[in-house]
Amino acid sequence: MFSDWDIGAIFDRDTIDGASLPAHKSEPYRLRISIGARAISRRALPILLAPLSGCSGVQSALAPAGEEAAAIFQLLLVMVVGGALVWFAVVGLLLHAARRRKAPWTEEQASRLILFGGVAFPVAVLLALLVYAVWLMPVIRPWFTRQTPEPEMIEVTGEQFWWRIRYPAADGMPAFQTANELRLPVGERVAFSLKAADVIHSFWIPALGGKMDMIPGRTNTLSLLATKTGVFRAPCAEFCGTSHALMAFSVIVMERADYVAWRRAQAMGDGTGGREGERLFAFHGCAGCHGIRGTASAASLGPDLTFFGQRQTVGAGALANTAENVARFIRNPDAVKPGAKMPAFDMLADGEITAIADYLVGLK
C-alpha cells in the first residue's frame, strides 16, 4: 500500500535519500567513545545506520522549516550579532580600565559612562527589542478567535512516555487515532489541541516553532505552519519522569495530496498483515492495550499501532523501527525505556516474539 504513493520513495529507508530519524541505542556513529560497561556490549547489536547527512537538522531551531521557527531564528540572529558587539565593547572597556593609564578618568567622565553605558543605551536597545518581540507574538501565534473559519484541531496528548494523536474528521476524511508520528501538510496552518494524561509534558517541534506545555486539567492550543517538506524530530520538552529523555515523536511534512491520501488510508487501517503474528498479538494480550484498525484489536490504552511499519521509531523515539528492535522492546520494554508502563513479555518464546515483531513491522 505504501509503495503505491508517490511519496513512498522519499520515506522508504532503503533508498539513498532515505531520511530517517536518529533513534536511541543505535551505534554511536562518529564518536566511538563509551564509558559505561553496557554501552560497549551494545555495539555488538545489529547496526542500524542513521544516515549522517541531513540528520543534524531534524531537531534544530537553527534549521527552520516553519514560519514561527524562521521568525524566531531571524530575531535570534540579530540578537546574537548585537549581543556579541555589546560583549566585546564591555569587555574591551573592562580591559582598558584594568590597564595602568597615564591619567585616570575624572569622576564626571566616569559618571557619564554610567549614565550612557548603563542606562541610556540599554533602555533604547531593550525598548526596540521588546516592541518588535511583542509585535511578533500574535503574528506567529495568531489568536484563533480572530480567525474565521477556525482551523481543524489535531489533538495531541502527552502520556508517560509517548504521544497519543487524534486527527479529527475533516473534508470527507474520517477521524482516527495514531501515536508518536505526526504528519502535516506543507504550507498550511495546522492547529493543535494539547493535553496531558498524567503529568506535564511539552509539545515542541524545533524545526517548525516553539513549544507549548501540556498540562493535566488544561487544554492548550498552538498552531504551526510548515514551510518545507521533510522529516523532523520532536522531543518532550518538560521533564516528565524516568524516561523523559526517551519521549519523542516524528513529524513528517508532506505535500497536500500525499497528506490527504495518507489520512484516508490511515483511517481505514490495514488487515493484511501476517496471519500468525496477528493471531499471537491477540492471543498474548497485546490487543488488550494496543489498537490496530482493520483487525479485531480496538483497544486504546497504549499507543495505536495501525500501519506501525510506516513509523520511524519504536517506543516514541527510543529505537529505530526494525524487527529486531521491536522484538527487543516487546521482550523487556523497561530495559530499553526505564519506567515504561508496558509490561515485559520475556516469558514468550523467541519465535513468537519474532513473529509479532515481524507482523508489526510489516504493517505498512
Next chain:
Amino acid sequence: MTDTAELSSEERGAQEAELREVWRTPSGWRYWTSVNNSDIGLWYGSAAFLFMLFAGVLALLVRVQLAVPDNDFLSADTFNQAFTLHGTVMMFLFAVPIFEAVAIFLLPSMLGARELPFPRLSAFGFWSFALGGVFVCGSILFGAAPNTGWFMYPPLATDKEYSGIGADIWLLGLSFIEVASIAAAVELIVGIMKCRAPGMRINMMPLFAWYLLIVAGMILFAFPPLIAGDILFEMERMFGWPFFDAARGGDPLLWQHLFWIFGHPEVYIIFLPAIALMAMIAPTFAQRPIVGYSWIVLAAVGTGFLSFGLWVHHMFTTGLPQISLAFFSAASEAVAIPTGVQIFVFIATMLAGRVIFSVPMLFGAGGLAIFVIGGLTGVMVALVPVDWQAHDTYFIVAHLHYVLIGGMLFPVVAGIYYYYPLLNARKLSDRLGKIAFWLMFIGFNVAFFPMHLAGLRGMPRRVFTYPADIGWDWFNLISTIGAFIFAAGVTIVVVDVLRPKHRQPKEEQNPWNAGTLEWISEPEEKWGVRSIPIIRSRYPIWDQPGLVEDIKAGRYYLPDAKDGARETLVTSVLDAEPLQCLRVGGTSVLSILAAFSLGGVFIALTFHWWIVTAACAVITLVAIVAWLWTGTAVIPRDEMRDVGLGKTLPLYMSGPQSVGWWAMFITMAGDGTAYASLIFGYFFYWTIHNDFTGGHAGPGLLWPLAAAGLFTLAWLAMLLARRVNGGDRPALTRLLLLLSLLLTLAAGGAGLAGPYFAGMDPTVHVYPAIVWVVTLWTVVHGGVGIVMQLYCLTRSLAGRMDRHHDMDLRNVVLYWHFLVITAITSFGVLGLFPELR
C-alpha cells in the same frame, strides 16, 4: 579622641583581658556551642562550601553520563536524582547560605559592631542549615533522593509511586532550611538597621551592608510563598488534599506560580550579594571610593523590586494569555537596566582610579566577562518568542550557568582571596590563584559555551541520554571535558585554602589597603572591634586619620566589659545615633537543642513517625521558651551603662526602640507573606473555575464571622492589657491576658466549627481543602498566640514584667496586630466571599 583621658597601658591591658574573657570561644567539645559571629560565619561558610563541592561532584557525574550518546554510566533514575540534587543543593545549600555566612562573618566588624543583635539566632540558623543539608544530601546514598527536578512540578512530584520519599525529603528538608534562611534574614536586617557604629548614617553604610539589607528583605518576601507552597504540597502528599490535582479541582499551575514567585527573586538573592562583594573589592583595587554610590544603591533596590515581577518568564510556554506574557517580558527586559548600571559602576570606578591587578580582581573581572554573556542571553530569552524555542533546552542551561557562575561563583572566589587575611592574617597564593583562575575561566567556557548551540539545535534539558547523530555529540563531549578542567580549577582553590600556612609570614592587618571598617578586626581576637568608633565617612580607614590606632587603643565607645556581658551598641535607623547598650546572648547549647529538635520534627514527618514528631515538637517548644526566658529581655541590674566618651546609655529598651520588637515585626512580615500566598491560592482557584466551590457547601456565615469577632475581642483585650500594664496594675494585666486567652480559644473553636459542621471533606475537592488550610493556618497562629500569652502571664507572675520592663508584652501585642489582620482576612474571605460572588 583627645577629649578623653588617655588610659595607661595597664588599664588598657586589663580592659583587653576582660573583653577577651567575655568573648572567649569555649574549648573542647564546647567549641561547638559557640555563638560568636566569627565562629558561626566560618562554620556556615565551610558547610556551604562543602555542599557546593558535593553538588559539583554530582554535576561531574551528570557530565560523564552525557559525554557520549546512549551512555549507561548512570541509570535513568540515578541521573534524575543527580541533576535534581545538583540544582537543589547549589541553590538552597550553597548559593544562599554562603552569603548568609559571609554576612554573619563580616557585617559586625564592617558596621563597627561587636556582634549581630541575636547571636543565638545565628547559631540556630547554622545548625538548622547543617542538619537539613546533611539530611537532603544524604538521601542520594540510599537512592532516595528527590528525582523530579529542583522545581518539583506536580503532578509528577505528587505521584508517590514515582517520587517515593524523595519528594518529602525535598519538601520537609528544605522547609527546615528555609526557616534557617529566614532566621538569618531577620538577624541581618535588624543588625544592619540597628547596630551600626555611631555616625554611620544610612547613606554612609558600606555597599555590602546595603546589598545585604536588600537581599535579606527579598528573602523575607520570596521564601514564604515557597513555604506556603510546601505546605499545600505536603498536605496533598500526606493526606490527599487535592491542591494540584486537576481531577479534583486543583491545578498544577498554582505550584508553578508559588514556586517561581520564590524562584525568580532567588536568582537575585544569589546574585546581589556577589555584586556586593565586588562593590567592596573594586574600590580597594582602584584605590578610590566607588563612583556613583547612589547609582549603585538605587540600582540594587530597583533590581530587588523588579525581581518580584518577573516570575512568569519561567512560564512563557504554559499557555497563559499573550497579554500577560508581554507584561512579564517587559519587566524581564527592564531588570537588565539596573543590572547594567551596577556593572558600569564597577567599570567607571576602575576607570577613575589606578587599578592594582591581583587575584581578587582577576576573578572579579573574569566573572564579569562571563556574567555579561549570561545577561545578554537573558535579554534574548526574556523575549517571549525566543523563549518559546529556548525554554527547557540546553540554551537555558548555558544561560543560567553563565549568570550564576559568572555572577556568583567567580565573585565568591574573588571574595575568598580578598578576605582570607581576615581569617588567618595571611594571603592565599598569588600563583595558585592565577592557575586556578585560568583553569576555571577556560574550563567554564569550554563546558558551557557549546551548550548554547546544543540547546538551539534542539537538545532538551534533563535528558539522561540522547541519540547519536542528531548533531549534539561533539558539543556534549567538549562540555564534559570543560567541566573537568573547571573542576580542576576549583580543586586548586580548595588546595590553596587548606594548605598549611604557618611558615608563611603574617601580613600586616590591612594588606590590600582597603578603606572600610571590616579590616580593623583582628583574626586572633573574638571581640570584633576593640572599641566602637564614631564614623564620618564611607571609607573611614582612608578618610579618618588615626582611626585604627584610636580603635585599638580603646579610645572609643565600649572599650571594656564591666559586667561580664557581651555588649554592642544599638543606634537609630537613619542617623545612627547611639540609643542603647545591648547585651547579646553568649555561648549556649539551647540554640543547638532547638535546631536539632526542630530538625527532628521535619525528619520524623518525612517518615510519618508521628510520635517522634510530637516529642520533637515538645522539645523544640521547651528549648525555645527556655532560650527566650534566659536569653532575651533580661532585666539588667543597673538601668544605665557608661559606654565611654562621657556617654551613658540605657541597658533595657522596649517597644519600637528595641531590637526584639524589630525582629518580631520583620518575622511577621515574612509570616504575613506566606499567609498572603495561601489567600492568593484561594482566589487563584476562583479565577480558574466557573464555580470554584465545585458545588460543595462552604463554612457558612455564622461561624467564620463569630471567629473574626472573637479574635478581634481577644486583640482588644491584649491592647488593654498593654495599657493597664503601663499603668502599673499587674493583677488587672494578668486578668486581661487570661480573658484574651479564653477569647482566643473560643475564636479558634468557632473558626474550626465552620468547615467542621458544614461537613467539608478536604480530600474530595480543592474548595474544602483550601478552606481548611486557611482555617488551620489562622487557628494555629491563634495557638501560638496563646503560648505567647501564657509566657507573658508566667513572666508577670515571676516578677519579670513590670511597667518599665514590658518588652515581652509589647512584642506579643505586635504579634497580635498581625494575628488580628490574619483572622479578619481569613474568616472574612471564607465566610463572605462565597456569598458575595
